[in-house]
Amino acid sequence: MYITITAQKLSGAFNQSVADFVNYLEKENNEKEAELQEHFFNQYEDQIAPQQVISEIDSNTKKLKKVEPKFYSITVNPSSYELKRLQNNSEDLKKYTRALMQDYVKAFNREINNKPITIDAIKYFAKIEHTRTFKGTDKQVLENQPYASKILKLKNEIRKINSGEQTRNIQLLENKINKLESNAPHKQNGKRIVQGMQKQGSQSHIHIIVSRKDNTNSYSLSPGSKYKASEVTLNGKIVKRGFDRDSFFKNAEQTFDTTFQYKRNYVETYNARKTFIKNPKIYFSALLELPTNERAVAFKLLSKSGVPVTSIPTNQVQLVLKAFKKLKQLTEVAIQSSSIGI
Template sequence: MYIAITAQKLGQSYSNSAADYVAYLEKENEGLEQENQEHFFNQTEDRITPDKVISEIDANTAKLKKTEPKFYSIVVSPSQRELKKIADNPEALKTYTRELMKDYAKSFYREKPVTVDQIKYFAKIEHERTYRGFEKEVLENAPYRKRIAKLENDIRKVARGELKGTIKKLEQEIAALKEAAPHQINGQMIVAGMKKEGNQSHIHIIVSRKDVTNTFSLSPGSNYKASEVEMHGKKVQRGFHRDQFFEKAEQTFDRVFGYDRNFVETYTAKKTLVKNPAMFRMLLGNLPTNEKALALKLLSKSGMRIPSIPTNKVQLALKVFHRLRRGMQRAIESGSIGI
């Protein structure tokens, strides 16, 4: 499970309107018949129009400064193993989203509990995902792309008479590198931005910074962690329990879909890896044999190069741990986490 919470920005300033983001989320509907399109939905409604999403989010910004986010994006991307459990079932994903937003509401730190009825949000399911720059396939293809870029530059220099050589030979070297790249789709080398194959369903949620009454601010931002401050001589609870939300998100997924989550798929395990690698190794080593074998398989798929080690005596190389730990640290600090 990969979950990211981000404030929507345009360069250095926050977006004044949700229009651009809504347009981006409508891209998969282009060219599709109405019955095949995915529509926006919220806690109680289906088939909400893009215009309604824009108008309601844009109008719900009372007293917010230009330097404050008007709305947040929550992206929920199940792993391939989780998607296999879901199968191709958009309605089940809608059910999960509605349960997830109850967890989101409960994660706000307030004297009076926040309920999902107070949250103004709109969600949409998408079925396509693209490769990101930090993913295993892109990283392992990077040396080939770098060499190809160098050869393409050499071809331009040869054409201008700045470099000796034959264009045909350089083109043959490029073709050989493209063929040798370890990760390809239909003969094309995988690069950042390329569409992934198979089931890639995920959820985009647009959530207003203000509650449905346009009165209270509800920010999940990383600068608003659960805390108490004194205002007008009275202690006031504010902030958002991010850890609680991430943990509840996966627990709710497991409950809704009957999913058997492995140790390394848990948010707790990922945070333990970042904060206490020795503890992570110990917990991993103490897993039952079958769970340990699956854990190693899942870690390997996440991009780790794991040496061949008997699963009853797990001693992963420190270099491997440091690599994954750095990635997890960046994810946690950016307000997202996933394996």
């Protein structure tokens, strides 16, 4: 499980409205028949129109400055292993989203009218997507780029030959193109991976738009707060503040496991990810101390994420002496993917 919380982008050409983001999330529906489309939903309603989402989020911004985010985006990316536990991706992910947002409100160290924040205090809309495409920043696209550049150059030369600007052997150039296509390091279904290509396999994930203001448009609720839990005096009153991301991520993970009876391996846990970031040696030490069956599954998960498990040290002496730099770099990429960690 990989979950991110991102504030609305306000710099440059980004709009103050949520409209662009909502329209972006409608992209899958543009290619589907009406009965197959995924609609926005919230805690109690299904099939919410995009226009309603835009209207309610844009109008719920009282007293917020232009430089302050009006909404936050939560993206929830279950791994392929987690998705296998679902019976119906759309309905099960809706169910999980509604449980997840209960965890979200519990992570706030805030009170409204002297009462803890409840699910009814927030305004959110969610959308499930089932496909992903390769981006220009993806490892596969970046490592294929040198081949793509050479192929483009050769195709331009063929174009010039066909237009009479050059006289060369087209077949020779086409053979070079075929060789480059064959040698490109990353392929999918036999084709070189390029930006915009749809990723294969189950890619279901959740996008959640949460208003910065509460449902009454009176209180600011920011998951971007730098405080986990603190108190401050405002107008003579003690006010609680803060959002505990650690608590939210851990509970989100536990909620999934409980809801779908998922047995989470060590390398998939939020605590493991935090340990890796803080001290990779402790992370790998804990990995080696797992029971044999769990360790085998952990190595399988790491291997499928691109980590060379044969280079992981097998005893404590090696653990201290072995250089972790390259392994740490590779594991860091994997652990931030949708396959490992939150």
